[in-house]
Amino acid sequence: MNYSGIDLHSNNSVVSVIDETDRVVAEKRLPNDLAKILAFLAPWRAGMAGVVVESTFYARSRIMHGLSLSGAACAAYVPM
Template sequence: MNYSGIDLHSNNSVVSVIDETDRVVAEKRLPNDLARILAFLAPWRGELAGVVVESTYN
C-alpha cells in the first residue's frame, strides 16, 4: 500500500509517493498541471490508499 502527498505552491507542486514504512518511493517537482501530476502518479494508481494535499494561502 502506498500514499501520496502533494505540497501545492502557486505555480508548481512537489509530489511524493511513500510506502507503508514511510520510505520515499518517488518524488518530483511538477508544474500545477493536473494531467502531468496524474501521469506521474499513474504507476502507483492501483496501490494508492490515499492522496493528501498541503496548501496554505496568505
C-alpha cells in the first residue's frame, strides 16, 4: 500500500510517494499540471491508499478535484 503527499504551491508542487513503512518511494517537483501529476503517480495508482494535499493557495482546487476523480482518495489540509 502506498500513499502520496502533495505540497501545492502557486505554480508547482512537490509530489511524494511513500510506502507503508514511511520509505520515500519517489519524489519530484512538478508544474501544477494535473496530467503531469497523474502521470507521475500512475505507476503506483493501483496500490495507492490515498492522496493528501497541503495547500494555502485556494485557486488550485481544480488539481485537488482532479485527483479525487482519479480513483484515489483525496483529502486537503489547509492550515489556518
